Amino acid sequence: MTAPSLTKLPGEPVHASSGPPILKAENITVRFGGVVAVKDISLAVRPGEILGLIGPNGAGKTTLFNALTGFVRPSEGRVLYNGRDITTMPPQARAKLGMARTFQVERPFEDLSVLENVLVAAFLKYRGGRAEDHAYAVLERVGLADRATQPASQLNLARRRRLELAKVLALEPKVLFLDESIAGLNPPGQQEMVALIRTLAGSGLAIVMVEHIMHVIMSLSDHVICMAFGELLAEGDPHAVAAHPDVIRAYLGDDND
Numbered sequence: 001m002t003a004p005s006l007t008k009l010p011g012e013p014v015h016a017s018s019g020p021p022i023l024k025a026e027n028i029t030v031r032f033g034g035v036v037a038v039k040d041i042s043l044a045v046r047p048g049e050i051l052g053l054i055g056p057n058g059a060g061k062t063t064l065f066n067a068l069t070g071f072v073r074p075s076e077g078r079v080l081y082n083g084r085d086i087t088t089m090p091p092q093a094r095a096k097l098g099m100a101r102t103f104q105v106e107r108p109f110e111d112l113s114v115l116e117n118v119l120v121a122a123f124l125k126y127r128g129g130r131a132e133d134h135a136y137a138v139l140e141r142v143g144l145a146d147r148a149t150q151p152a153s154q155l156n157l158a159r160r161r162r163l164e165l166a167k168v169l170a171l172e173p174k175v176l177f178l179d180e181s182i183a184g185l186n187p188p189g190q191q192e193m194v195a196l197i198r199t200l201a202g203s204g205l206a207i208v209m210v211e212h213i214m215h216v217i218m219s220l221s222d223h224v225i226c227m228a229f230g231e232l233l234a235e236g237d238p239h240a241v242a243a244h245p246d247v248i249r250a251y252l253g254d255d256n257d
């Protein structure tokens with residue numbers, strides 16, 4: 001039984017952000033029949049800020065994530081985007097507003113090239129040559145430009161993850177939801193993804209991420225929310241959350257790190 005490793009990754013310091021939140025959730029509760037998967041959780045994220053959601057298995061992270069992105073309707077509470085109530089808005093409409101998410105299992109079109117995969121999303125924003133220029137620019141941003149003509153099926157896991165990210169970045173989101181984008185990658189792949197996520201936040205994107213790898217989320221997040229059994233256990237600065245006795249207790253014996 002080991003406590004999670006909460007050491008900081010080397011790199012840029014955690015950055016700060018200011019201004020009004022772009023995304024707010026107020027008192028979100030999600031029930032599935034008799035199961036209360038999320039109970040009375042509130043949060044806010046500002047442009048340029050990284051919010052990390054952590055908690056042991058079954059804590060309710062994915063359900064909260066789904067409530068924020070429109071894949072699950074909250075039983076109670078509200079989700080606000082730039083002050084607008086979007087609680088009942090479907091995911092596609094949220095995407096048009098500027099909210100985009102990745103999924104735990106990346107799903108590229110295997111037979112299409114890397115560029116074509118991104119073009120599918122780019123065409124939702126631009127036409128013809130502009131879409132292609134945009135797709136290339138996004139591939140540059142995630143470090144896949146040199147793979148543009150390669151079939152997606154030939155990419156290794158780290159590059160598939162970056163392709164997944166490229167597909168959502170092509171939608172030009174303002175809030176990015178990352179569902180375990182780093183889990184399963186080897187240490188160099190993790191470092192690359194961490195650096196990329198920092199750069200994206202540095203460019204003004206608000207990021208909400210669910211991640212099991214504690215030292216990664218502690219290193220990246222400006223603000224951390226720790227859940228257990230659907231409820232808020234602790235929140236705040238990553239170091240304060242990591243040192244919180246309830247958080248340490250919740251993770252004791254958890255082998256996720």
Ligand SMILES: Nc1ncnc2c1ncn2[C@@H]1O[C@H](COP(=O)(O)OP(=O)(O)OP(=O)(O)O)[C@@H](O)[C@H]1O
Pocket residue numbers: 032035036037055056057058059060061062063064
């Ligand atoms: N569609 C559903 N129907 C019924 N119960 C559900 C449903 N989705 C989730 N749950 C329950 O809600 C609780 C929270 O699950 P959730 O998947 O949100 O947790 P999690 O923190 O994301 O877990 P993990 O880290 O294992 O992915 C669990 O008890 C789960 O069994």
